[in-house]
Amino acid sequence: MDFIHYVEKITGVSIYGLTSFVLFGLFFLIITFWAIRADKKMIEEVKNLPLQKNS
């Protein structure tokens, strides 16, 4: 009996790797895009939250 080549033979398995990679790429771009464009005042405000009085 041939013990090699079984699980990797599901059809179109490469689509999983590809989809995941593309999914992450898009996700990453959207987040980065938002982070860059986020309002400066808001960022400054949130950034200083731990340093406020009573924080």
Next chain:
Amino acid sequence: MQVDKFYYDNKTVKMFAYAVLVWGVVGMLAGLWIAIALYYPGINLGFPPTTFGRMRPVHTNAVIFAFVGNGIFMGVYYSLQRLCKTRMFSDRLSKIHFWGWQLIIVFGALTLWSGATSGKEYAELEWPLDIAIAVIWIVFGINMFGTILKRRESHIYVAIWFYIATWVTVAMLHIVNSMELPVSFLKSYSMYAGVQDALVQWWYGHNAVAFFLTTPYLGLMYYFLPKAANRPIYSYRLSIVHFWALIFIYIWAGPHHLLYTSLPDWAQSLGVVFSVMLIAPSWGGMLNGLFTLRGAWDKVREDPVLKFMVVAITCYGMATFEGPMLSIKNVNAISHFTDWTIAHVHVGALGWNGFLTFSVLYWLIPKMWNTSLYSKKLAGTHFWIGTIGIILYVVPMYWAGFTQSLMWKSFTDEGQLKFQFLETVTHIVPMYVVRSIGGALYLSGVFIMVYNLIKTVKQGSFVANEAAEAAPLAKTVSTHGKEYWHRWIERRPMQMLVFSLIAVAIGGLVEMIPTFLIKSNIPTISSVKPYTPLELYGRDIYIREGCYLCHSQMIRPFRDEVARYGEYSKAGEFVYDHPFQWGSKRTGPDLARVGGKYPDSWHYNHMMDPQSMSPGSIMPSYSWLYTDEIDTLRIPKMIWAMKKLGVPYPDGYEQKANKDLDDQAKKIQADLASESKIKAADNKEILALIAYLQRLGTDIKKATNQTQASNNASNAVMGN
């Protein structure tokens, strides 16, 4: 505007801080114990609970879930109230959370010492405790979200995002990996078998590191580092990218623990790709931490809190550089199963988790007791002893890892393996000695800290309820410029929870669904049969004694492994293994094909006195297996459970199993008598363990023999 006056609850934080100190000492003592056991196996004193296989899960569970766990709760309960400008949602839930968690730890340690274990690393606790963990985790969740919902600050600071992601992911990992069928009050079998069990386990195992040891501590870093340095985090924008990229990628990385195993190739590759990508968000976070201190390095020289933080963040950077590197297949081929892994995890555990915890304690305790630290000098001493301890711990382990791996893979000019397995062990024993000295130094630093903190507590006066005031949350939220979608999520904790769950669920689903759906595609190798009742019982003993912590059952397709252990392991061989027992470290040799390699009498003598059969061996004696009897009352229940999980025993076999068990035990008894004149009783546990060991890997051998026989037969027919 009218401001609200309210009080922060420091009492719960104090209790968690005390728990960190107590469990830290206990967990590290257990670690030191097993470090010594590796060169002085007699330290087990012939007593099962103090033997390596049972102490090791006590060590790992204590430092991860008790020391770091309480560290997370200490930091979260302190920072969450202040970032939300409100007291915790419910004092009663805080109390239930605290005492519930401590009870789980105590019972966890007791059950592990007694040998009750599910046999899956870092998830060893048995099913009643798994349920208790889920309940207490939910209590924590309600308390946390309740607090976030009644906050007086519209923004949710990035630290809280990390807390939310931690909560939701740990809940998911724990529930999925703990799916098990109870056989008795403290025994269960994993619902998954073999390859699937391995995938789920390491999806869990890796993400226990990610979402228990990393994300909550990054949350702590984002709060306590700005506090200690008195300056905001270097880049808040970077922290946003850091958060989303990290939680999205981390969940995929599990399969890098299973490279070159019987896990499908595509799943391995997916794990590798995402593991390598992990370096980007990890280093983003590390640099964000270190850059926060730019221009403040003079403070680092003075302040022990910052000193500990700098080393912690640097160790985080080193561990997260090394992690992706170890995930590359050809590096993993060298590192896996060796002490390199142990070095890697301890850079993270001692450096990142340990030092960050110490820095938070040194900062928090004077603050809550309204005093200053008793002795900065002692804290400085702790810092240096701890740092030298880490170096003395990890350097010998790296050395041992490289050395052993190279020795395993060495061949003579004639093409024979150059070293016996045992030679590769005795060669690195001096490294084990140095490692335990490093560990002892690290622990003595902790004792110095405990003394320093007790003195600090004594000189201060505890503020159980700290007065604070803040304006209530305005009904309409002021927006800055154009509102982007992320701002929308960022204000809404529940949506944040859902989005985090989606981000972390994708990876798991993509990797697991195909592996589960193609179950029928894993060829049931016809010669692979279910274990006999005696073997199954022996397997339970193997799991109970933690044999999998030092012995793997996974032969990778390498020349040296095939030469040393035999035919490489196939996915179809593990279909009846609930749970899988591939292991992750070879302190002893692989056992996947140990069946039939030695006579029964060899095992009989070896388990009693390993050094008598393998001079220089560092394996402890398992003398109690020769007096403890096989509990035949358990057998029908075990067979029932296995049948429920899909193991094809014949109908009604539950009732007949004990007869087969008896016959097989008598046969081993007779073999022992005829081989070496050993008089063994037929009802002792050692016979079950021998039966199991002698079975390992033999199914495939039968298949090979049959194939050869049929080939020979057909050749004969064809007149060759």
